[in-house]
Amino acid sequence: EVQLLESGGGLVQPGGSLRLSCAASGFTFSNYAMSWVRLTPGKGLEWVSSISGAGIGTNYADSVKGRFTVSRDNSKNTLFLQMNSLRAEDTAIYYCAKKRSGTSLEIFSFDYWGQGTLVTISS
Amino acid sequence: QSALTQPPSASGSPGQSVTISCTGTSSDVGGYNSVSWYQQHPGKGPKLIIYEVSKRPSGVPGRFSGSKSGNTASLTVSGLQAEDEADYYCSSYAGSNNLVFGGGTKLTVL
Numbered sequence: 001e002v003q004l005l006e007s008g009g010g011l012v013q014p015g016g017s018l019r020l021s022c023a024a025s026g027f028t029f030s031n032y033a034m035s036w037v038r039l040t041p042g043k044g045l046e047w048v049s050s051i052s053g054a055g056i057g058t059n060y061a062d063s064v065k066g067r068f069t070v071s072r073d074n075s076k077n078t079l080f081l082q083m084n085s086l087r088a089e090d091t092a093i094y095y096c097a098k099k100r101s102g103t104s105l106e107i108f109s110f111d112y113w114g115q116g117t118l119v120t121i122s123s
Numbered sequence: 124q125s126a127l128t129q130p131p132s133a134s135g136s137p138g139q140s141v142t143i144s145c146t147g148t149s150s151d152v153g154g155y156n157s158v159s160w161y162q163q164h165p166g167k168g169p170k171l172i173i174y175e176v177s178k179r180p181s182g183v184p185g186r187f188s189g190s191k192s193g194n195t196a197s198l199t200v201s202g203l204q205a206e207d208e209a210d211y212y213c214s215s216y217a218g219s220n221n222l223v224f225g226g227g228t229k230l231t232v233l
Contacts, residue, residue, distance in 0.1 A: 044212060
């Protein structure tokens, strides 16, 4: 059974940093690209970042480019999102999601999602 | 990376059919056969119910169907059931390894 379990969310002041993790199980982790997607009450779902199966290729939404860094440790089946220079508009539930098929960065759909971790940016 | 446009709400009675639209541009919905639909119940992660415009993953009931015409994709839920009450989101590949989502539609079963 595929499982994705996010952790690391919390309350952070504007300008602060946070590192999210996503522990994966039930599939061959390195065979799939992975992504982070966030949910905000006002904007709905927003794709944040993706990383290829080998971890060599990455891509980011314009709203987080230069502030967020996605990485993965295939030996530990874990996905990460380092978030720096956090802003109020980064407040959201962050989900990790598995690409339905393949290792490339062309993300067409996600077949499994975690339950999410809440990130709140406030002073 | 503009969001796709969905109606904020939709509703129907048990047994009825309801259709949710998802409007984009020729750079996303109209340009690729890569529209997906997700169902999200409160407190849960999204669930994939339609991919590649009209394909259903294993285990998704046949009551859910998808289609596309031009820059607008649609999700139809037939034979509405109480458990279909949820938020629904569309997404589309938008080129250059980018993915765009719709703003979501809250489906109420009356």
